[in-house]
């Protein structure tokens with residue numbers, strides 16, 4: 001992407017108070033697909049520094065909920081809806097973590113967002129398979145945490161495994177669409193997949209049951 005275009009998104013993010021230019025990728029996808037509807041419950045995987053959470057919280061509004069998870073800390077407040085942020089690995093997300101936030105783990109989310117990316121190595125294949133691994137985790141989670149008719153936005157680095165990923169999503173969702181937002185660098189192999197309306201009966205893994213007698217202490221690494 002030419003430097004002046006990068007500067008455009010950077011300056012625009014600053015002007016509109018977003019934490020990063022990534023905000024415009026989600027706004028473009030949502031302007032078209034209307035996923036972040038008022039009152040919905042959103043799970044944002046790989047949420048730091050928090051610009052997707054800003055967009056999601058503004059759009060779902062005061063009656064909605066946004067829960068974000070990232071290995072990195074997210075600082076400051078996110079305005080617009082009820083918001084919870086956890087520092088940790090998505091692979092460790094379980095019922096106890098949601099209970100610790102005061103949420104009922106049996107109530108599914110309406111939308112899962114994943115802008116997760118592996119630490120890039122410069123090797124296209126390594127980065128692609130790192131991304132595939134994260135995407136598989138997200139689809140497993142969609143099977144257990146997303147409601148029927150729920151929606152998913154997921155980032156992937158294109159490569160040999162992309163077709164299998166799309167096929168798996170087509171088994172799970174009524175509609176699957178690719179998205180390459182303008183704010184995404186044209187040279188990047190980053191691309192987004194949107195799954196609309198989780199089909200009934202799609203459960204890829206059983207939800208870990210809540211421990212009896214109240215939530216245990218958070219495992220090491222889980223933050224606020």
Ligand SMILES: C[S@@+](CC[C@H](N)C(=O)[O-])C[C@H]1O[C@@H](n2cnc3c(N)ncnc32)[C@H](O)[C@@H]1O
Nearest residue numbers: 022046048049050051052070071089090115116
């Ligand atoms: C491109 S950034 C997300 C940007 C975010 N959507 C925003 O708008 O601010 C990707 C994030 O994925 C996170 N990530 C990667 N693997 C993760 C994992 N296993 N668990 C939690 N977060 C992860 C990284 O720490 C990084 O902050």
